[in-house]
Structures are given as C-alpha cells and as structure tokens.
Amino acid sequence: MKYKKRALIICILLIMLLCAACGNNSKEGVLAEVDGHLILEEDFDREFEIKRKIYVSQYGEDFLKQELEEGLTIEEFLKEELLFEIIHEHILSKELDKLNMAVTQEDIDEYIQNNYINRLGGEENYDDYLDSLGVSSGDFRKIIARELMYERHSQHFYEQIDLSEDEVRDYYEKNKDVFIKVRASHILVKTEEEGREVLRRLQAGEDFASLAAIMSIDTNSAVKGGDLGYFTKGSMAEQYKEIEEAAFSLKEGEVSNLIKTDFGYHIVLIEDRVDSFEDLKEEAEKALKNKKYYEELNRLMEKANVKVYMDLRENKSNLP
Numbered sequence: 001m002k003y004k005k006r007a008l009i010i011c012i013l014l015i016m017l018l019c020a021a022c023g024n025n026s027k028e029g030v031l032a033e034v035d036g037h038l039i040l041e042e043d044f045d046r047e048f049e050i051k052r053k054i055y056v057s058q059y060g061e062d063f064l065k066q067e068l069e070e071g072l073t074i075e076e077f078l079k080e081e082l083l084f085e086i087i088h089e090h091i092l093s094k095e096l097d098k099l100n101m102a103v104t105q106e107d108i109d110e111y112i113q114n115n116y117i118n119r120l121g122g123e124e125n126y127d128d129y130l131d132s133l134g135v136s137s138g139d140f141r142k143i144i145a146r147e148l149m150y151e152r153h154s155q156h157f158y159e160q161i162d163l164s165e166d167e168v169r170d171y172y173e174k175n176k177d178v179f180i181k182v183r184a185s186h187i188l189v190k191t192e193e194e195g196r197e198v199l200r201r202l203q204a205g206e207d208f209a210s211l212a213a214i215m216s217i218d219t220n221s222a223v224k225g226g227d228l229g230y231f232t233k234g235s236m237a238e239q240y241k242e243i244e245e246a247a248f249s250l251k252e253g254e255v256s257n258l259i260k261t262d263f264g265y266h267i268v269l270i271e272d273r274v275d276s277f278e279d280l281k282e283e284a285e286k287a288l289k290n291k292k293y294y295e296e297l298n299r300l301m302e303k304a305n306v307k308v309y310m311d312l313r314e315n316k317s318n319l320p
Contacts, residue, residue: 031083033307034090039083047143048082050135057132083308085146091300092149101156103148108141111148157293163285171291172277172284177233179280179287183272184247185226187211188218188264195258195265202255208269217264226269243268 032039055064055078064075096102117126130140172179185208189195198211209225216222236244239262246256246268256268274280 027309030309032087032309033305034087035094035305037090039086044083044086047086047139048079050133050139050143051078051082053133085150087301087306088297089146089149091304092153095300096149096153099156101152103145103152107148108144111144112141154293157296158289161289161292163288165281168281168285168288169277171288172280175284175287176275179232179283180248180273180275181230181232181280182247182250182270182274183230184228184243185209185212185269185271186218186221186228186243187216187226187267188221189215190217190264192258192260192265195267198267199255199258202267208255227271230272230274239263242266 027033027038029041030038031041031044052064052075055074064073064078066074068074068077093102112126116129117123120126120129130137133140187198187208189198194215198215201211202208209227212222212226216226218226221228231244231247233244233248242259242261243266246259247270250256250268250270252270252273254270256266259266259268277284
C-alpha cells in the first residue's frame with residue numbers, strides 16, 4: 001500500500017515536469033536538466049540497477065512486476081521515483097547551502113558506519129555487500145548523500161510548521177475516510193459448507209480466535225487467532241476488496257456473513273474501530289505536514305529551471 005501512496009505523490013509532481021517537457025527537443029543520452037546540470041541516461045541506468053538489485057534482494061523479482069495501477073508496474077514507478085529524487089537532489093542541495101545545512105562527507109561517513117558497517121558486522125562485510133550490488137563505494141555514497149539531503153531538508157521544514165488544532169481538525173474532517181481504521185480478524189476456509197459450520201459454532205458461543213487457529217487455512221494469520229491487524233480503506237490488495245468492504249460496514253464486535261473470494265470463504269470479526277479525531281489527530285497532523293512539504297517541493301521545482309527530455313513511460317499510452 002505504501003507504494004500506491006508514494007506513486008500518487010510522485011506521479012502528481014512529475015506531471016508538471018512531463019508537461020513542461022512537451023516541445024523540448026530531446027538530447028541524446030540526456031534524461032533531464034536542472035539549472036544547467038545534465039542528468040545522463042548512462043548514470044541514471046547505472047544507479048537504477050543498484051536500486052533494482054536492492055528491491056529484488058528484499059522482495060524478489062516478481063515483486064517488481066506487480067502493477068500499482070493499470071499500466072504502471074512497481075519497477076516503472078521506481079524509475080520515475082528515482083528521476084524525481086535526482087532532480088530534487090540538485091534543488092535541495094542549493095536550498096541546504098542557503099540554510100547552512102549542507103550534507104558533509106563526515107555526515108555520510110557517520111551514517112554509513114551506523115547503518116551499514118556496524119549492522120553488517122564490519123568493513124569487510126560492508127565491502128561484500130557493495131560487491132553483491134555491483135556498486136562502487138563512491139556511487140553508494142552519492143545515494144546516501146541524497147537520502148540525507150531529503151531527511152535534513154524535510155526535518156527542517158517540519159520544524160518550521162506550526163499547525164493549529166482547527167487546521168488539523170478541518171483537514172481530518174475533509175479526509176476522514178483516509179484516516180479511519182479498523183482492526184479485523186478472519187477465518188478462511190475452502191468451502192461454503194465449512195464456512196457455514198464456522199458460523200454455526202460462533203453463534204453457539206465458541207471463541208473466534210480459537211476457531212481461527214484450528215480451522216483457518218490462512219496459516220499466517222491463524223497462528224495469531226486470525227488477526228489481520230489495523231488497516232484503512234483502500235489499503236488492501238485488490239483480491240481482498242470484498243473483505244475490506246465488509247470490514248468497514250461492520251461495527252466493533254460484529255461478525256460478517258460468508259465472504260467469497262478467489263481464496264475461499266472468509267468470516268470477518270471487527271476487533272476495534274478507530275474513527276475519532278482525538279484518536280487520529282496525530283496521524284492527521286503528520287499527513288497535513290507531509291502535504292505541505294510536497295507543496296514546498298513543488299514550489300521549489302517550479303522556481304528551478306527544470307527540463308525533462310525523456311518520458312520514462314514513453315512506450316505507455318496512458319500517462320497518470
């Protein structure tokens with residue numbers, strides 16, 4: 001789900017770049033230009049291959065082929081995200097210089113030491129990790145520098161924002177469906193007959209978690225009494241849409257009727273429902289700050305002289 005949200009943000013901010021690129025003459029081997037600095041396709045491809053290997057090592061090859069939306073795979077989105085990050089690297093570098101907050105080599109050394117060398121068990125293992133990615137120490141330091149720029153610039157921006165409770169409440173009320181969440185448990189069985197047997201036993205007073213543990217074929221959740229955790233509307237995969245719809249139509253403590261999906265028959269119990277401003281204020285405030293930060297990135301992009309010469313979806317017919 002986090003990729004869907006990130007994809008929406010990145011696509012919105014890239015639309016301006018892609019539209020601005022209309023009519024620009026293409027430059028061979030150049031993806032984009034930021035205040036005169038050329039982003040070369042060769043450099044981009046090399047860095048994307050590093051990013052790709054990291055994701056494959058964590059999630060597997062098939063993960064990158066999944067679609068976030070029609071016509072946009074995770075791999076294609078990651079390319080757009082990387083272009084967006086590289087463009088903003090040059091913009092944020094200037095902004096941090098103005099704030100006297102530039103990322104130094106010492107900052108990069110400290111970050112790599114704490115987050116890679118120490119965690120991997122020493123310099124030798126760190127070097128082996130870079131070799132496994134096929135990335136040089138210099139290129140990896142550039143990637144870390146960009147991460148630190150985003151972290152430093154965004155943190156500084158957030159510290160300057162002073163939101164009133166009325167602002168946060170208004171934002172929450174206008175976007176309530178985004179924040180309301182439920183905690184649900186489910187029991188998954190293969191046949192309708194088995195599902196009706198589970199419902200009968202629940203109505204007879206048997207414990208939901210105990211039945212999930214012995215009858216649910218979803219072994220991942222069965223060991224937790226069927227617990228699916230908390231989730232918001234739109235956060236479940238498409239194949240679980242029916243479960244999500246049922247969950248948000250139920251009150252706390254209610255059990256659903258049988259819900260048929262491609263996986264079998266589900267019975268859902270709502271364990272908890274969080275829908276008050278008081279309980280969700282912190283999340284609404286964070287979301288509003290994020291919204292304002294992306295507006296600031298948009299403003300900086302508009303101020304800079306940015307040209308995009310190549311659409312990373314040039315072979316796709318349906319742009320976002």
